[in-house]
Amino acid sequence: MLLPKEKLSEALGALAAEANVIAPVKWEGDVFFMPYKGGDVCLEGNGKLPPKDVLFPKTEKMYSYSIAKGTMTEHNDAAATILFGVRSCDAASIERLDKVFLEQGYKDGFYSAKREGLAVIAMGCDKPMATCFCTSMGIDPMKAEVADVQMCPVEGGFTVEAVTEKGKEIVKKWDSLLDKKSKAKPAKVECSLNINVPEDFEKKLMDMFESPIWDDVTKACLGCACCTYVCPTCYCFDINQDVHGDEGTAFRCWDSCMFSDYTRMAGGHNPRPSKKERLRNRYLHKLAYYKDRHGKYLCVGCGRCIANCPAHLDITAFAEKAMEVE
Amino acid sequence: MINEIKNACLKAFESGEVGYIIGWQATRFADKTTPLFMRSAEDVEKLVWNKYCVNSTAKYALEDKYPEKKIGIILRGCDSRAVARMISDKQLKRENLYLIGVVCDGKEDPICATCSHKTPVIYDVLIGQPTTEEISPERFAEVEKIAAMTPDERYNYWAVQYDKCIRCYACRNVCPACNCVECYADQYRTGWQGKAHNRAENQVYGLTRAYHVGDRCIECGQCERVCPMNLPIMSQTRKMLKDINDLFGPTECGLTIEEAPVLGEYDLNDREEFM
């Protein structure tokens, strides 16, 4: 089935009537996933920031309390949301976050409430960017992992294919707009940036913990948190209190393993004192630790860290250098 | 030009006084270079000098405060001002540094249009012909554009910018004037800087940093280059520099190595507004 290009904003308008729709929109010169308020959507490249803050917001109130009364009220108001225009790499990152927040030991109440209310309309990629390398990380640009509706750009519009029950309901709403006869198929797409990741690369990386390669790979790093905050699969957070006299609110907010106080303990001891240990921990988490635990790489090849790194570091250049080390 | 720089580096290594030299190397992307730390003669082969050498090389010396040998740094005009800035802030020692100055030909960075110091201000060896320098008339164009707005428009303009800020602290980590041993934002236990990501905390961070470096800013433009969200950070510090120019006389920071910051000193007959 095909949704003609010019009918797209009408289709999104129909969805926006019932649930809030988040779509890639041009704002202040870049593309961001923002609430859709009519107008056209920008489908070149990918969002500057990943859509992860729909499920894992930058700052999220957890519970408010009154110290005198000793009362505690939880904040967990998750509205139904439809996420449109999600590329396969970001969809894969949602699947990685699901494993952490929904399975790893405990189910996170805040995340799971948002996740149940979320419908993902994935959009295939016909023109990957120079920094994209999702195909090297085993991700198909035209087939997203957690998509409820899979759309792919073709000549004159987008193929539409409902994958789950939620997807069928959405496609039902678009019934009048769809051209059912079209048999258009999306063309195969290959990323220009490729690394061939060897078998059990994570075992090799974990044995390289003491190797001297880390000194010169991390030397140019500035130790900022740019790569972690643009990364779709980074999920570290900090818990803090916003206190006003007798009452206060505990909130959780994005945090980064690249910050100096991330692992600093009360007595002052810090197992990761300098940017070398921190960047090593970040690279190993992406390419080794997560795979050792869940069987898939935590890096989905979206290339945002390569595009935004102030010192122009590059996780794929690191991976290739690590492959040469015996 | 590149061969002269390479020879300077080789000569530095032969002298035996220099431990490593900081320069630029190519990456897999044609339009990007990344800092290169040359430890020996073979590394010098990887050195590049083209219009994509936009990374500042100076601030890496801050991580090695007690080097066994000298730290070599290849300096463009703005990097040399960064080194002068850190030396006059007592964060770097001149004798620990071996400075290879290169007259800059302007890089792929918007700040180069208003650059007033293509010739390095401090160096051990200079490569290239010194050029005549003059302050660009466009220096405060951005500040005047914002000054022309009404207060509410100005506030909304900045509110949108600070809504974008994701507090990655790249602007702080790259700025040569931001060279405190422990930044106020890292002592978050004392409550100076909240950890929450919202407009209010971003405004406090943005304004506090602008104020901390405003009177020592060397206008190298690295903060705007590295910002992933493209905030106009320079226009805050340039506003302060414009006021300093108007109130305390024309100033450019980071030109000499014994330069006291404007807010670190006073003058008995400064303008009097608070009487």
Add this chain to the structure above:
Amino acid sequence: MCDHNHNDPNHVCTCSDNPLVPQVCKVIKITAETPDVKTFRIQTLDGKKPFAPMPGQLAMISLLGVGEAMFSITAQGEDWIESSIKRTGMLTDALHEMTEGQTIAVRGPYGNHFPVDDCKGKDILFIGGGIGLAPVRSFIRYAIEHREDYGHLDVLYGSRSSADLVFKDDLFENWPKVEDLDVHLTIDRPEEGWNGSVAFVPAFLEQKAFDPAGKKVVLCGPPIMIKFCLQSLLKMGFSKENVITTLEMRMKCGIGKCGRCNIGSKYVCLDGPVFTMSELDELPDEK
């Protein structure tokens, strides 16, 4: 590892359906163990135990308005749990200024627990250093309650000075009375009025020269002490799988999500804090 299935009736925890939201409780008793260590006895507002931890498990204790941090649960009774807290930071300062009856918020229990089952039928040597005795004490009390399951028990404990010995009533009155349990105490520097041993814990351990046959070791204290005790134990012939320790890392969520307490791919709050030394060798040694 207590993997928290909430439909198991006798599993009591504060998770509700959202593990990050604590339960408001009150502190019913505060005993000052040493000048900088206090023990807080915690009970829910309606007089029950917030949860039933296994020995070695942790609780996230928060003082509303100040902060939240992870502490080991050193003891539990019919309707209370106890945690001993040393004064080192912002939150612990505020905790030490608390009075009895004030409210506190608790969530847990978190982490795995001491391997109480595969230590059954074996002798156990408990080694503690300073505040490190607190997590070990939870296993000692468990062993005393199930005395018949375990062989000979030894408690070897040292601290800076006699004033710094925690749980003095256990050390001097209760535990010596338990049959087949010996308490060995030491302090770092000589003091008048102290006729016991004066030595660092690793050296004191070597003087005792325990026989490793059929003996498990539970070891907890400052990292430097763990390092030297392990060397002494290996010299005495102990094997690494028999030496069990509990680790300290910066923890924020306590439920294996916030990512900061990882050592390699293991999370100290989820897969730990209890590890055997052989397990630790497989992990990268982030000091």
Add this chain to the structure above:
Amino acid sequence: MSVKENWEPKILAFCCNWCTYTGADLAGLNRMKYPENVHVIRVPCSSRVNPQFIIRAFQKGCDGVMVCGCHPGDCHYATGNYYTRRRFMLMKRLLEHNGIDPNRFVCRWISGAEAAKFRDVVTQVSNQIKAMGPNEKFREPYYLEKEAE
């Protein structure tokens, strides 16, 4: 934003302990009446005031901030107020650059004997800000939500 009729501005005044605070004290001794919506914070010297205090004050719900110190030359620490002068000349303009109305941030020299000047300055600032209405800029989310209720 409908301004509630009996809205009282909240003004914070950092007063240097040696001059302005003594002046304010003298004003009280002489039964001089000055608006009570000014909250005085005593600081050892006007140069003790960190620019971040000003930003945080606007954030936490203040509608106006004052920094008062000794006249140049009278400073108990000899040069404190010279630094203050430079610091807050720049701060005033930076806040203006960010959209804060300059009348909301006032810096004045008030000596220990000028009780009347203290009262006049404070009254004048309070009326000025009352005319301007509450400050909506830089507000922390907590205060924005509280006002919304």
